[in-house]
Amino acid sequence: MSVLQVSHLVKRFDNVVAVDDLSFTVAPGQIFGFLGGNGAGKTTTLRMVLDIIRPTSGTISVLGSAPDRRNAQAIGFLPEERGLYAGMSAIDTIVYFGRLKGMKAAEAHSRGMDLLARFDLAGRARSDIGDMSKGMAQKVQLATSLVNDPALLMLDEPFSGLDPVNQGLLEDEILRASRRGAAVIFSTHVMQHAERLCDRLLLLRNGRKRFEGTLDEARAALPARLIATAKTDLSQVLGVARAERGETRSDGWQDWTLHLSDGVDPAAVLEHCSSNAIALRRWDEHRASLHDVFVQLVGADPEHDPVAAEAAR
Numbered sequence: 001m002s003v004l005q006v007s008h009l010v011k012r013f014d015n016v017v018a019v020d021d022l023s024f025t026v027a028p029g030q031i032f033g034f035l036g037g038n039g040a041g042k043t044t045t046l047r048m049v050l051d052i053i054r055p056t057s058g059t060i061s062v063l064g065s066a067p068d069r070r071n072a073q074a075i076g077f078l079p080e081e082r083g084l085y086a087g088m089s090a091i092d093t094i095v096y097f098g099r100l101k102g103m104k105a106a107e108a109h110s111r112g113m114d115l116l117a118r119f120d121l122a123g124r125a126r127s128d129i130g131d132m133s134k135g136m137a138q139k140v141q142l143a144t145s146l147v148n149d150p151a152l153l154m155l156d157e158p159f160s161g162l163d164p165v166n167q168g169l170l171e172d173e174i175l176r177a178s179r180r181g182a183a184v185i186f187s188t189h190v191m192q193h194a195e196r197l198c199d200r201l202l203l204l205r206n207g208r209k210r211f212e213g214t215l216d217e218a219r220a221a222l223p224a225r226l227i228a229t230a231k232t233d234l235s236q237v238l239g240v241a242r243a244e245r246g247e248t249r250s251d252g253w254q255d256w257t258l259h260l261s262d263g264v265d266p267a268a269v270l271e272h273c274s275s276n277a278i279a280l281r282r283w284d285e286h287r288a289s290l291h292d293v294f295v296q297l298v299g300a301d302p303e304h305d306p307v308a309a310e311a312a313r
């Protein structure tokens with residue numbers, strides 16, 4: 001059974017369509033990356049799952065039922081706008097959230113102390129949130145989202161504001177939650193975190209899904225780039241959509257960057273070269289990174305973006 005199922009979801013605000021016919025599912029134990037540029041509709045979608053705002057149309061099923069504040073007991077959420085009551089201590093804050101989620105105070109306290117120890121904050125349990133640094137307060141807020149061992153953990157831009165060591169702690173926590181069977185959704189603009197963690201990725205642009213699949217599938221969505229050194233003009237080789245001439249060496253060898261046409265296998269281009277006696281001194285295949293995919297599918301101007309242009313037709 002999926003933990004979260006979103007089907008044909010639409011959210012309109014006056015004249016803005018923030019979420020446009022969005023469907024996806026997240027299974028137990030899955031780490032699901034929710035990627036998109038500013039204003040793509042990520043926060044709006046998470047808020048609908050939490051029943052903070054209502055969809056214009058479409059359906060959401062959280063752990064088998066429609067979004068409802070009563071689901072909160074099984075959900076952990078780190079909002080994009082961080083903010084806790086400055087006058088409360090770290091541990092009291094975590095216990096307060098645990099109680100809101102139906103936990104007994106003693107259980108929430110012991111779980112809260114464990115989390116603070118894991119986040120390197122054991123010595124600050126009694127410090128007021130207002131006396132903590134921004135990153136420390138963010139870790140306390142993260143602990144409030146984890147205190148109830150949620151079946152669905154939703155983290156909105158969780159890495160922003162954390163130093164590299166604390167980003168590593170957060171990655172460990174996400175993996176730990178997934179290992180115990182929680183479905184984890186997090187939004188991010190930092191592709192390295194998504195590359196390291198996610199089983200599945202969804203790229204949003206203007207509220208519409210542009211891609212959903214695994215990291216390998218995302219990277220395969222863009223044609224490979226080849227770096228080659230040859231004596232022949234490689235721009236005319238079968239399967240090459242665009243060729244950039246690089247350095248010409250004194251011995252007549254020429255560097256090339258080759259952009260292949262969609263769906264062309266680099267091995268077929270290599271085979272074409274060898275069967276046509278095209279001598280090659282170097283042949284390196286560069287697969288697209290998630291960053292390239294993001295820029296192409298999410299960040300690019302539709303006029304220069306064939307996938308967006310096709311979607312707009």
Ligand SMILES: Nc1ncnc2c1ncn2[C@@H]1O[C@H](COP(=O)(O)OP(=O)(O)OP(=O)(O)O)[C@@H](O)[C@H]1O
Nearest residue numbers: 013016018036037038039040041042043044045080
């Ligand atoms: N309450 C609201 N009233 C009107 N428009 C809204 C409201 N909330 C969001 N929007 C609009 O919906 C669109 C999607 O916003 P959303 O906050 O979901 O994007 P996001 O992907 O989370 O962006 P970011 O990465 O910048 O946080 C934006 O155009 C935004 O202006």
